[in-house]
Amino acid sequence: MPMLNASKLYSLLLTTYGEPRWWSDDPYTVMFQAVLVQNTAWENVEKTSASIGENLNPETIYALSQEELERLIKPCGFFKAKARTIRALTEWYGRYNCSREKTESKTMNELREELLSIKGIGEETADVILVYAFYRPSFIVDAYTRRFLRRFGYSFQNDEEIRKFFTSLLSADAKDYGYFHWLLLDHGKTYCRKKPLCSFCPLIRLCKQKED
DNA sequence: AGCCAGGGTCTAA
């Protein structure tokens, strides 16, 4: 498998998979779901979110007791830890008056450090929140990103190397980061899970054609 | 049955 030219990755994904999509327009929904989806199938997150419905807002969620919140998110697994994290995250967002505008007074790195200091929020979750909730250009490395790169012949020492690689490739526009991440998700869910469907993957077909 | 799913924390060496 030849290594894809890095500068063509983005346009290739775009043209192959069409218009990119966004997580959610509501910042709190992004935060909430970003925690729920940790090592969990997205379908469970969607069902849980649907069952919460209109109550998926910081005021209502924060008013719940720890036990009530745990019960609410139970289908997503790791519910004790996630309930604690969601509570801490909601409290943190409250310090910004639960408003995206209020976060604009901070730099991206300041917000990133604040998020990382919350127990239960690691790099991926922090970057998801930065991009989709607060429109900051922070590249998101997740399992799909790593699998995608490995399958296409790249090998990086660590996630930081991956972040630098793509950061040098994309503009400073947060939209690009969100769109790119979602394209990798779409691609990964269809062709690049642990049980791969590589022979049907348009990108791999494209690479093989170049070999001939 | 057992593996897998858009992780993160803690500990041992």
Add this chain to the structure above:
DNA sequence: TTAGACCATGGC
């Protein structure tokens, strides 16, 4: 600094 155990449910 890094590898491995652990957290937990639902779908296939």
